[in-house]
Amino acid sequence: MLAVNNIYKSIGEKSVLNGISLNIEKGKFYSLLGPNGAGKTTTINIVTSLLRPDKGEVHINGINIFDKNQDIKYHIGVVPQEIALYDDLTAWQNLMFWGSSYKLSQAELNKNAQYYLHIFGLEDRKNNKVKTFSGGMKRRLNIACGLLHRPKLVLMDEPTVGIDPQSRNNIYDALEKLKNQEITILYTTHYMQEAERFSDCIGIIDEGKIIAQGSLDELRKASGINDEITIVIKNKPHHIPHYNIAYYTEGNSLHFNTESAKNDLPKIISFCLENNLEIEQIEIKKVNLENIFLKLTGKKLRDK
C-alpha cells in the first residue's frame, strides 16, 4: 500500500532524513516511534507530498506520489498533530468543510459525517461551535475530519497528545474499528502502550534513520532483551541446583531471564517445588517497547 524507499531530506545544512525506508501492507497498522526531532513529521510531510525529498521515492498503491500528487490526495486521510479545526464553526460545519473536496456526494458526506460523529461520541454536540469543546472532544473531531472521505491510507501524527483518559479510550475504540475495516494506518506516537496495542509493525526512528522495525516480538529479539521472572523464596538454599534456564541469585531471590515469561513460568515453578524451594513471591517483568526503545536508541521518549 505504502512504500517509502530510501528517502533523504536536508533542511538548510541539517540532514533530517538519512535513508528512510518502510513498507506498509494493505490493512496494516504501522507505528513510527521516535524522540523529538527524529524525523517523524518530516516523513509524514513527504508521504503527504507537502515536502519533496532530496532523494528517494514514495509509492502509494504503486503510484509515485510526486508524479500524481493531486490524484493521490483523494486516497489519503491525514490527522495532523495540531488541532486543525475552525473554532467559530460548528462540529458539523467543520466536517462538511473538510469533507467537501473529495468528490463525495452530499448524501455520502452527510452519511459519513453522521457515522464518525457517532464513532467519536460527538453526535449530541454536532451543532455546537468547536470553541465550546473540551480538548479531548476537539482531538476526536480532528480525527473524524481526516477520515470523512473514507481514505485507504490514514496518516496520524500523534493524534492522542494531551487528552483526558475518557477521550483517549474513545479514540482507542475508534482505532480498533478502523483496524477492522482494513484501513492502512501510519501512526506516530510517543505513547508506547498505543504502539504495543495496535501495531502490526513498529518502526523506531532516530536521527533520521529507522534503526529497527518489525513486530513487537521481532523487535524484542533484535534488541536481545528478555522477560525477567523473580522468585522470592523463604529460606536461602544451601545448594543452588543447576537449571536449563539461566538465572542468578541475589539474597533470597532467584532471577530468571526468559524469552517468554508466559511459557516458562510453569516450568520454573515446578523446578522450585522439585528442589524444595518454598515460594514466597513471584514477580514478572515483561519486555516492553520502552525497554526496547531505550536499548536501541539509548534515549527515553518524551512521554510514558
Place this chain on the structure above:
Amino acid sequence: MISVIKKDLIMFFNDKKALALSLLLPIALITLFVFAFGGLNKRSDMPPLKMGLYANDTTEETVKNMITQLYQLNTLEIIRADSATLIQKIKKGNIAGVLILANRDNAHLFIEDALQKNESSIIKSIISPIIFKSSGAKKMRSEINKALEKEFGLDVNDSSFISIQGKIEKNLEAGLNNTNHTILQTQVINTTEGINTQLVHAVAGTVIMCLLFSLTGMAASLLEEKEKGTLRRLMLRPGGINNIFFAKYFASVIIGCFQLIVLFLFANLTFSLPLYNHLLQLSITGIAIALCCASFALFIASFCYTRKQVESVSTLIVLIMSALGGSMMPTFIMPELMQKMSVFTVNYWGVQSFYDIYLREHSWSLYLQKIVVLLTIATILLIISRYWVRKNIFKII
C-alpha cells in the same frame, strides 16, 4: 475553491461582533467626516464668512453705496459695530477681518486675523471689486485731473479741461458698469446638480480607507490559519495552493463588495447621496476597488510572518496611504510633493473615480482610464503577493 470561499464567508458572517464593527466603524467615520467637511447641505456652497464693518461717516455718497453693495454679497455676513468692539471680536477669533471705511480721500483699512489668514484673504478678494468701483474710481478720476493739469497744462477752470474731464468720467463710469467689457469672464463646468462635493469626498474616502483595513484583516487570517495548523490541513486537501490563495482573494473581494453596498446604502438613506442614477458606474468602480483593496491586503500579509505583524504594519501603511491618497482630506489642499505622491495610492484612484461618477462631466473613456489604473494596481499587487505568499506562508519548513 468554492468550499473555502463559502467557509470564509460563513466565518465572517458568523462573527457578529466583527461584522458589526466592520460596518459600524465605517458608518461612524463617514458620519464624522460628512459633518467635518460640511457635507450635510444639498449643495457644497460655503457658509457666509463673517466680516466686521465700521464707517465713521455714513453720510458720504460713496460710503453709502459701498455699504449697500457689501450687504448685497451673500458670501459675507456683515457685522456692524464700533471699531474697538470689532477688533475685540477678531482677538476672540469670532470674525476673520474688519473693514474700516475712511472719510473722503483717506485709505480704507482692513484689519485681519493672523490666525485666519485663509478666511481673511477670501474676504479681501470678495470686497476688492466693490472698493475699486467706488473709492478706486474716485481716486482714478482725481489722478486723471492731476495728469491733465500737470502733463497738458490745462487749467481746471478752462472749458476744454471741463469738457475732457467730463468725457473721461463718463467713459470711466460706463466702462465700470458695462458687463460687456468684463476683463475676466467665468464659465462654470462640472456642475454637480445638487450633489455636495464634500459628501462625495467623505463617503468615498472613508469607504476606501475602511475597506483597506477590513480586507487586510481578512488576508491576515491566512497567517492565523498557518499558526493554527488549518493552512497545512488545507494544503493536504486536493486542489493545491492556488486554490487556497484565490479562494481567500475572492472571499475578500465578496466581503469588500458587501461592505461597499452597505456603506453606500447608508450614505444614500442618511445623507441622500444619489445611487440609482449611477448604478452601473458605481458597480464597476466598487468591484475594481474591492479587487484592488483585496490585492493590497494580500500583498501586506505576504510579507509578514504573524497576524500581529500584519495588524501593526497595515495600520501604519493604510493610515499613510489614506492621508496621502485623499481619504482624510482632499488632495488639492496638500503640498505639491504630497499631491504627486498621492497617485501611488489605491485611495487616490478610488476617490478620483467616485469624483468622476458624481462630480465631473467627462466621458466614459476618461472614467474607464481610472478603472484600468485600479485594475492594473490590483493585478500587479496580486502577482507579487502570490509569489511572496508561496515563499513565506505556504512554506512548510
